[in-house]
Amino acid sequence: MAGSHNFDVKAFPLETYVREAAARVEAALARSVAEPAGPSGRLFEAMRYSLLAGGKRLRPVLAIAACEAVGGSVESVMGFACAIEMIHTYSLIHDDLPCMDDDDLRRGRPTNHKVYGEAIATLAGDGLLTDAFRVVASSSPKVSAGVLLQTVIDLADAAGSDGMAGGQVIDLLGEGRVLELKELEVLHRKKTGALFIASVVCGARLGGATEKQLESMRQYGQALGLAFQVADDLLDVESNAEDLGKRTQKDEARGKATYPSLLGIEQSHQLARELASKAHAALADFDHRADPLRALASFAVERKV
Amino acid sequence: MAGSHNFDVKAFPLETYVREAAARVEAALARSVAEPAGPSGRLFEAMRYSLLAGGKRLRPVLAIAACEAVGGSVESVMGFACAIEMIHTYSLIHDDLPCMDDDDLRRGRPTNHKVYGEAIATLAGDGLLTDAFRVVASSSPKVSAGVLLQTVIDLADAAGSDGMAGGQVIDLLGEGRVLELKELEVLHRKKTGALFIASVVCGARLGGATEKQLESMRQYGQALGLAFQVADDLLDVESNAEDLGKRTQKDEARGKATYPSLLGIEQSHQLARELASKAHAALADFDHRADPLRALASFAVERKV
Numbered sequence: 001m002a003g004s005h006n007f008d009v010k011a012f013p014l015e016t017y018v019r020e021a022a023a024r025v026e027a028a029l030a031r032s033v034a035e036p037a038g039p040s041g042r043l044f045e046a047m048r049y050s051l052l053a054g055g056k057r058l059r060p061v062l063a064i065a066a067c068e069a070v071g072g073s074v075e076s077v078m079g080f081a082c083a084i085e086m087i088h089t090y091s092l093i094h095d096d097l098p099c100m101d102d103d104d105l106r107r108g109r110p111t112n113h114k115v116y117g118e119a120i121a122t123l124a125g126d127g128l129l130t131d132a133f134r135v136v137a138s139s140s141p142k143v144s145a146g147v148l149l150q151t152v153i154d155l156a157d158a159a160g161s162d163g164m165a166g167g168q169v170i171d172l173l174g175e176g177r178v179l180e181l182k183e184l185e186v187l188h189r190k191k192t193g194a195l196f197i198a199s200v201v202c203g204a205r206l207g208g209a210t211e212k213q214l215e216s217m218r219q220y221g222q223a224l225g226l227a228f229q230v231a232d233d234l235l236d237v238e239s240n241a242e243d244l245g246k247r248t249q250k251d252e253a254r255g256k257a258t259y260p261s262l263l264g265i266e267q268s269h270q271l272a273r274e275l276a277s278k279a280h281a282a283l284a285d286f287d288h289r290a291d292p293l294r295a296l297a298s299f300a301v302e303r304k305v
Numbered sequence: 306m307a308g309s310h311n312f313d314v315k316a317f318p319l320e321t322y323v324r325e326a327a328a329r330v331e332a333a334l335a336r337s338v339a340e341p342a343g344p345s346g347r348l349f350e351a352m353r354y355s356l357l358a359g360g361k362r363l364r365p366v367l368a369i370a371a372c373e374a375v376g377g378s379v380e381s382v383m384g385f386a387c388a389i390e391m392i393h394t395y396s397l398i399h400d401d402l403p404c405m406d407d408d409d410l411r412r413g414r415p416t417n418h419k420v421y422g423e424a425i426a427t428l429a430g431d432g433l434l435t436d437a438f439r440v441v442a443s444s445s446p447k448v449s450a451g452v453l454l455q456t457v458i459d460l461a462d463a464a465g466s467d468g469m470a471g472g473q474v475i476d477l478l479g480e481g482r483v484l485e486l487k488e489l490e491v492l493h494r495k496k497t498g499a500l501f502i503a504s505v506v507c508g509a510r511l512g513g514a515t516e517k518q519l520e521s522m523r524q525y526g527q528a529l530g531l532a533f534q535v536a537d538d539l540l541d542v543e544s545n546a547e548d549l550g551k552r553t554q555k556d557e558a559r560g561k562a563t564y565p566s567l568l569g570i571e572q573s574h575q576l577a578r579e580l581a582s583k584a585h586a587a588l589a590d591f592d593h594r595a596d597p598l599r600a601l602a603s604f605a606v607e608r609k610v
Contacts, residue, residue: 039474
C-alpha cells in the first residue's frame, strides 16, 4: 500500500467500528421517520418496516468514516447518513415491486409490497426518497448552508435520472440479452456506484475536507462501489439463500449479465482484489483516521455475506 | 376586497399573464430534463413525455407570481418553478399507476405506464422527484444558499410523507367508505394543499419576502389550494371528458368522498367563493404587483376547465 501510514487490516476492529457506527445510525433513522399515528399512519408504518429492518448500513457507515477520516465530527454527518440510507431503502422497495424485479424476500423478511400492498409500497418509497431531502437539508446547524446545499445536489445527482434511477432502467432493459463488460460497468456505476461515491464525498465534505481530499474520496468510492458489486455477483453464485436472506442465483435465472458470467469466477475474484487495492491507494495521503475506510475496502472483497 | 389597492378582475389580462409565464416555464422545463440519449435514454423519454405534455403549469405560475408580488425577479424563482412542476408531474405518473388510481388517460393522452410500461413509469416518477431537488438546489446563483436550503426543506415537507405522499395514502385508504368533511379537509390539505402553499411561500421567499409577507402567502396558498380542489370536484360532476381530457365522474364511480357529495352542489359553489375571498383578503397588504395572484384566485372558482 502507498503512503507513510502502516495499516494492518487484521489488527483493525472493523466489526466493532461498524457495529457502533451502525447503532448510532439506527437511533437517528428511527427519529427521521415519524411513528405511525394519524390518518397517514399506515404510510409511516410501511416506511419504518423497510427502513428499520436492519441491513448493513454500509452507506451511512461509509459517510461517517469519510467524515472522521478528515477530522469531522459524527454530528455533522448524521443527517446525511440517514438520508442516504433512506434513499437506498426507497430504491430497494421500488426495485422489489412486481413490475420491477418482483421479489418476495428482502433481508430475510417479506418485501414491503408483500406486507402493505403495491400502492402503499410505492408511496413508502416515494415518502422515503422525498423525506431524505428534508432530513439532509435540515440536519446540521454546525454545517454551512453552502455545504448542505452542495450535499443536496450531490445526493440528487447520485440518486436521480443520471444516477441510480438511470442505472435501474439500464438494468431492466438489459434483462434477457447479454450486456458487454463496458455496458455492465456503466450500469453499476450509475445503479450503485454513484451512491457509494456520494456517501464518501459528501461525508468528507461535511467533515470539512479539502478539494484534494474530496477527489481522493471520489476515487476511493468509485473503486469500492465496484468492488462491492463484483463481490455481490460472486456471492450470488457461490452462496445460498440462507446466508444472504434473499433469493440467490436469481441473476442467472433472469439471464442478467454479471462479472462471473462475463469474466469467469477466478478473474472476477482477481478484479475485486485489484479494485480493493485501488481503494487503498486512493487513501495514501490520509493518516490513521482513514483506517475504517481501509478496513472496509478489504472487507468488501473478503466478506461472506 | 380589503386593502387600499383597487383590483378589477375583469380588467386583468390573466390569460396573457399565464400564457407568458407558462411559456418561460416550458422552456426551462425542457432544459431541466436531458434529451433522450445514451443507455438511460428511455427513462428521459418517459420523463419528458409526461413533463412536457402541456398542462396548466399552475404551480410554477403561482411561484412566479408570488415572487413578482414581492418585487423579485423571474430568474430567482425559475429553478424552483421547474422543480415544483417536476414533483407535481411525478405525483401524477405514480397516481395513474394500475396499483393506484389505474388511469389510462391524462391530459388527453395515454398515461405514462400505458406508453412505457409500469416499471419505466415508476422510475420516470422517481427520476422526476429526485431531479427536482437537484434543479432547485443548483438553480439560482443570485439567491443565498440559506434561502435555497429552506426552499429544499419546504419542498420536501410539502411533497413527503407528511404532505402529498401522506395525502395520497389517506385518499387510497378512504376509497370505498364515506369520509367526513374534516377528513376530506385533511386529505386535501396534504395531497394538494401543501404543494400550493409551498409554491407561493417559496416563490415569495426566493423573491426576497419578509416574514410577514410569507405568512400572508401561506394563508393565500391554503385558501387557493382548497378553492381549486372544491372547484375540481364540481368540474368532475358538471363537466364531460372531452372538456377535461380525462375521465369524469370517476370520483363517484369509486365511492370517493367529494365536496359536492358531502355538501351538495350549491353549497360547494358557495364554499369555493368564500375560499377565493379568503385568498383575496390574504393579499390585502400587497400592491398591484400581486394582481396576478388575485386574478388566479378568482379564476380558481370561475374556470370551466
